[in-house]
Amino acid sequence: MLSLLAATAAASDPIQWAELGLRPYLFEIGSFQLRYYSLAYLLGILLAYWHLSKMIKAPGAPMAQRHADDLFFYCTLGVILGGRLGYAAFYQPELFGGIELFQLWNGGMSFHGGVIGVLIAISWVAWRGNLNWLRVCDYIAVNVPLAYMLGRIANFINGELYGRPVESDVAWAMVFPGGGDIARHPSQLYQAGLEGLLLGVLLIALFWQTRARYRAGLLVGLFTVGMGVGRFVNEFFREPDAHLAHRVVETGLSQGQWLSIPMIAVGVIVVIYSLLRPPVGGSKTAPKPQAA
Template sequence: MLSLLAATAAASEPIQWAELGLRPYLFEIGSFQLRYYSLAYLLGILFAYWHLSKMIKSPGAPLAQRHADDLFFYCTLGVILGGRLGYAAFYQPELFGGVELFQLWNGGMSFHGGVIGVLVAISWVAWRGGLNWLRVCDYIAVNVPIGYMLGRIANFINGELYGRPVEGDVPWAMVFPGGGDLARHPSQLYQAGLEGLLLGVLLIALFWKTRARYRAGLLVGIFTVGMGLGRFVNEFFREPDAHLAYVVAETGLSRGQWLSLPMIAVGVAVMIYALMKPPVGGKKTPSKPLAA
C-alpha cells in the first residue's frame, strides 16, 4: 500500500482511495468480521492497560495495580458509553428514543463524549479508592493518544471521515468513495499524526524523561490543550458531517471546533494550576539568607 501511495503521490492525478486495496475488516468467518475499527479500540485499551501497569511501578505512583484493573474496566465502559451518548447529544439528538442509539456497529462516536465518560470512570475509581483524582487523570491521559491514533487510522482504512476538497496542488490528495470526484485531504491521517502519534510521544517522553508526573495536573493539562488545539486545527481540513454543515456556514467554525475551545481553556487553566503548586513529594529549596 505504501509503495502505491508514494508512486501515485508523485503523479499529477489525485490518489484513488479505492485503488489502495483497503477493506474495513481484517478477516471474516461466515457472517463475522473482525473490523479494524473494533480492533483499534481493543488494541488502544490493551496498550493503555499495559503501559499504565508499567507506569505505576515507577516511584511516586498515585495508584496500585488493583486500581489499574478497575480503571481498565470502567474506562472501557466510559469510552464506549460516553462516546456514543456524546455523539447523540452533540451531533445527532434524534438518536435518543430509538434503537439506533445502541447500534454501535453503524458508527458514530464522539471523542469529547468519550473524554467525559473516562472522567466519570476515573472519578468513580478515585472516590472508591481514596486516590488523588488529578494525578490519576495524569496517568490515564498519557495513554490516550496512542489509542486515538489507531482509531483514526481505522477511519482511513474504512474510507470514512475524510477531509475537505483540496485547494491547489496537494500531492497526497485523495478521492474517497462517497466523497464524489473531488480530491480531498486525508484528514484522518492528519489527526492520527498530530493528535495521536505526536501528542502521545510527547506525553510519554514527559512522563519517563522528566519530573512532570510529580506536578499534579500538568500531564492531563498538556493532553487537554494538545487535543483541543490539534482538533481545532485539523477541523479546517476535515469535511463536516452533512447534517452539521450549517454550523460552519453560520459561524465559520465546525461543531468539533466549538467543542474544542472549552477544552483548550480548561487545559490551560489546569496547567497553570499545576505549575503554581509545589511538586508532589518535592522538597522545598531553603531560601538564601539576606546579605548583610
C-alpha cells in the same frame, strides 16, 4: 502508510482510495466480520492498560495495580458509553429514543463524549480507592493519544470521516468512495499523526524523561490543550458531518471546533494550576510510591 504517500508524491492525479486494496475488516467467518474499527478500540485499550501497568511501577505512582485493573474496566465502559451518548448529544440528538442509539456503526462515536465518560470512570475509581483524582488523570492521559491514533487509522481504512476538498495541488490528496469525484484531504491521517502519534510521544517522553509526573495535573492539562488544539486545527481539513454543515456556514467553525474551544481553555487553566503548586513530595526529593 507514509511510504505509500511518499511513493505517490510526484503523481499528478489524486490517489484513488478504492485502488489501495483496503477493506473495513480483517477477516470474516460467515456473517461475522472482525472490523478494524473494533480491533482499534481493543488494541488501544490493551496497549493503554499495558503501559499504565508499567507506569505505576515507577517512583511516585498515585495508585496500585488493583486500581489500574479497575480503571481498565470502568474506562472501557466510559469510552464506549460516553463516546456513543456524546455523539448522539453533540451531533445527532435524533438517535435518542430509537434502537439506532445502540448501533455503534450507525453514526459513530464522539471523542469529547468519550473523554467525559472516562472522567466519570476515573472519578468513581478515585473515590472508591481514596486516590488523588488529578494525578490519576495524569496517568490515564498519557495513554490516550496512541490509542486514539489507532482509531483514526481505522477510520482511514474504512474510507470514512474524510477531509474537505483540496484547494490547491496536494500530492497526497485522495478520492474517497463516499465523497464523489473530488480530491480530498486524508484528514484521518492528519489526526492520527498530530493528535495521536505526536502528542502521544510528547506525553510519554515527559513522563519517563522528566519530573512532570510529580506535578499534579500537568500531564492531563497538556493532553487537554494538545488534543483541543490538534482537533481545532484538523477540523479545517475535515469534512463536517452533512447534518451539521450549516454550523460552518453560519459561524465559520465546525461543531468539533466549538467543542474544542472550552477544552483548550480548561487545559490551560489546569496547566497553570499545576505549575503554581509545588511538586508532589517536594521539589528536590522524589516521592515514594503511595501505599496500596
